[in-house]
Amino acid sequence: MKKIRLIALTSVMYFFVYTIQIVIVHRFVNPVVTPLMIWRVAQGVFGADHSLVIHKTWKPIEKISPNMVYAVMASEDQRFLQHNGFEWDAIKKAMAYNKKHKGKKMKGASTISQQTAKNVFLFPSRTWIRKGAEMYFTFLIEVIWSKERIMEVYLNIIELGDGIYGVEAASEIYFKTTALKLSKKRAASLAAILPLPLEWSPTKPGRYTANRIIKIEAQMNSVEQPSWLLKSK
Template identity: 55%
Template structure:
């Protein structure tokens, strides 16, 4: 019995050591990734790869249409439209809008159509470092990366990465690719109306159209333009 107890304790200590080492590795790797992408632009995201394989499975060509642009090369209208559409307290919070989260939870309790409460920082964390989904594990990791991003990146860098990796159509990623695909112009030249049209499809870019909007999407565009006028210029 004594020997069994010793073996059992040894196994427990080994497992705890493995867990401890795994935790240290994860923290170190996540810190390294966040610090790396503070200075280096992410070359791709897991969503881009996933969508590419989905296109191949559907008999389509592989397509990842993206063209990275520095934040100064993206129209202020596009930045303001993103904030107006997705996260109006972007410059004020530290990664989480708890009022929006509470509102989303309350609405989701009484509706089959899920409502998101994610900030631009949370969406950037998900887009750059994680996979798609709504599991508790992914949400927990999203919160962890959100904290790191807010700690080590500026708001300007967060906006730059966000507007360069977000999905904006079938195989279309980032503001530059979207501006070229929908309006045949660079992202630096987007008007207020055009930027609002692109931002209006952020929640469902594979189903909604920036140039042929449904009545619901047109209403979203109207609200985004209204919020853009109320927000005024952004100061990073």
């Protein structure tokens, strides 16, 4: 029993040391590939209708239009600058909704921090273990990274189409421009498809997506401006 306890304690210690180290590394080193990218390619290899090519071009936050920052905050996480990684009231409401509407599409309440943690460190899954790991990594990046770094990583790894990751690649493919030159309308169009990037299009939106674009563009003016964007003006 002593050996078992020692092995368990050592394993837990190594887990915490490793995960903290990898989060520190990604505070300064940009992720080359994410588990989601690998997963999508694997799905394509085994017959799913997914691209086997990964389109991505990393851009520092200074090379991404502020319009894109405001758009994702307006659509995904309006209190991004205030919370510590979690919106507990929204989580409770989502849990209550999902419990009441079993069998239907589940409602999420993930913040930008949670989405970043999930995409950088974890493979897609809907298990409670994966959700627990997501909360753990969200806590780590909120402590170790800055909000600016979280946003920078998020904007460079989010899925925005089949094989399209990050706003630079999406800007080039959809609009033939760079992320730095995104207009409010185009930024809102990209943000609008984030819930279902493999089904919705920013250039040929259906009625629902078109309404999302209008709503997001209107809300972009009311979100709080990050300090790092104000300093760059």
